[in-house]
Amino acid sequence: MAINWDMVAALGQVASALVSFGGLEFVGWQIRAARKTADLQSLQEFVRSTAECEAALLNAVDDEEAQTKAFIELINHLEMQAAAVNGRLYPKVTREIVREKLRDTIAMIEAASHTHDPLQEAISTPTTFEHLIRFMRRERGEIDRVRHCLAR
Numbered sequence: 001m002a003i004n005w006d007m008v009a010a011l012g013q014v015a016s017a018l019v020s021f022g023g024l025e026f027v028g029w030q031i032r033a034a035r036k037t038a039d040l041q042s043l044q045e046f047v048r049s050t051a052e053c054e055a056a057l058l059n060a061v062d063d064e065e066a067q068t069k070a071f072i073e074l075i076n077h078l079e080m081q082a083a084a085v086n087g088r089l090y091p092k093v094t095r096e097i098v099r100e101k102l103r104d105t106i107a108m109i110e111a112a113s114h115t116h117d118p119l120q121e122a123i124s125t126p127t128t129f130e131h132l133i134r135f136m137r138r139e140r141g142e143i144d145r146v147r148h149c150l151a152r
Contacts, residue, residue, distance in 0.1 A: 039091040046081065046098055053077045068118050075109075075122060075129065078102060083131035103139055106132075107146035 053074040060066035081098050084090055090098055109115045123129065136143060 035091070039094055042090060043094045043097060046094065046101075049077060050081075050101060071115060071118050072122050074105075075119065075132070078105060079129050079132045082135035086131050086134055099139070102135060103142050103146055106136060106139075107143050107150060110143070111147050111150050 053070070056070040057067065057074055060070045081102055085095055085099055085102065088095070109119070
């Protein structure tokens with residue numbers, strides 16, 4: 001009986017294709033897992049850095065200069081987060097949580113009249129806080145809703 005080498009070669013190619021496909025599936029799974037880990041790390045870093053800014057502001061309650069500095073740091077942090085949200089740098093879940101926190105914090109700042117003067121003094125150029133302003137314009141309705149809830 002003669003060996004049909006064409007058939008053997010075709011079967012080898014099919015087996016090779018199946019192994020390659022399995023390898024691609026595995027690589028895809030690894031990429032998705034790595035992306036989820038990176039998403040979680042982004043979210044954890046956001047929560048940590050926001051908590052640090054808020055704690056510095058709360059701890060500076062007796063020192064007006066330290067309080068102003070902490071407030072400006074918070075606003076700069078919010079600007080950076082607004083830039084990340086505006087630029088769609090965060091994945092979907094993280095972006096939703098950051099957006100919600102930005103809305104809440106902006107509403108609280110708007111509701112607190114003692115924050116208005118330091119905020120105006122921090123604006124040094126027409127582009128200062130441009131990402132935050134763009135975010136606020138887009139989210140105005142939600143920010144007002146949160147501020148209304150705070151006023152109750």
